[in-house]
Amino acid sequence: MTTIPAYKSQFIDHCIKANALKFGTFTLKSGRISPYFFNAGLFHRADLIRSISTAFAHTLADRSDLEFDILFGPAYKGVPLATTTVDKLAEINPEKYGSLSYSFNRKEAKTHGEGGSIVGAPLKGKKIFIIDDVITAGTAIREAIEIIKAEGGELVGIVVAVDRMEKTPAKDGEDESAPRQSAIGQVREQYGIPILAILTLDDVVEFTKGKGTEDDLRRLKEYREMYKAID
Ligand SMILES: O=P(O)(O)OC[C@H]1O[C@H](OP(=O)(O)OP(=O)(O)O)[C@H](O)[C@@H]1O
Numbered sequence: 113m114t115t116i117p118a119y120k121s122q123f124i125d126h127c128i129k130a131n132a133l134k135f136g137t138f139t140l141k142s143g144r145i146s147p148y149f150f151n152a153g154l155f156h157r158a159d160l161i162r163s164i165s166t167a168f169a170h171t172l173a174d175r176s177d178l179e180f181d182i183l184f185g186p187a188y189k190g191v192p193l194a195t196t197t198v199d200k201l202a203e204i205n206p207e208k209y210g211s212l213s214y215s216f217n218r219k220e221a222k223t224h225g226e227g228g229s230i231v232g233a234p235l236k237g238k239k240i241f242i243i244d245d246v247i248t249a250g251t252a253i254r255e256a257i258e259i260i261k262a263e264g265g266e267l268v269g270i271v272v273a274v275d276r277m278e279k280t281p282a283k284d285g286e287d288e289s290a291p292r293q294s295a296i297g298q299v300r301e302q303y304g305i306p307i308l309a310i311l312t313l314d315d316v317v318e319f320t321k322g323k324g325t326e327d328d329l330r331r332l333k334e335y336r337e338m339y340k341a342i343d
């Protein structure tokens with residue numbers, strides 16, 4: 113059996129406490145039907161948001177080779193993730209992360225006051241790490257990458273809470289059952305950047321073996337078999 117590091121299993125326990133990792137039948141943004149769903153919006157309580165920012169901070173700080181100026185959290189769920197993880201990183205290693213900034217986009221540009229669509233640090237000329245909840249089909253992450261490009265930032269990496277490890281949906285005329293990369297795999301290859309995750313679907317399956325029902329586990333495994341990516 114695979115051993116899960118302490119910060120990951122603590123994070124999974126908090127996911128269950130927050131009801132953020134649910135088993136059932138869920139329609140994803142891409143239209144795919146999934147037997148599980150991760151809802152980062154439920155980490156709204158102080159102890160829960162602290163648990164997710166701690167897990168993100170350890171995932172990033174463990175990679176001492178990575179250098180970045182700004183954590184960019186795509187609206188909306190990325191916003192508290194970027195803000196709280198910047199704070200946690202500075203607490204863990206003030207020397208390295210004391211001047212780290214956060215930034216996020218508005219879904220609709222503001223036309224009065226300071227105006228614009230970026231809140232937080234300006235991206236121009238800076239090394240940007242995106243932080244978000246989940247990448248499935250890659251639509252949201254590609255939008256975020258376009259924003260960073262348009263603002264003159266340099267994308268140096270991505271970290272997500274859950275890597276669902278699933279292949280992209282079939283395009284028109286493609287066979288849904290044909291082998292394909294994940295959106296994470298495609299972006300990693302296209303941009304040559306690291307993409308990190310606190311948890312993967314494999315971790316969720318391992319966890320479910322210990323704490324979920326037989327039926328949840330069977331449906332998860334069937335889903336993984338059907339949609340697993342080739343990367
Ligand atoms: O890889 P994809 O297929 O694009 O799906 C994953 C994304 O979709 C959802 O965000 P959404 O854009 O709905 O915004 P939200 O943060 O406001 O929930 C979710 O929070 C992920 O970020």
Ligand SMILES: O=C(O)c1cc(=O)[nH]c(=O)[nH]1
Nearest residue numbers: 140141149150151246248
């Ligand atoms: O693909 C999605 O839309 C999606 C999956 C998931 O697990 N969580 C989420 O917020 N969105």
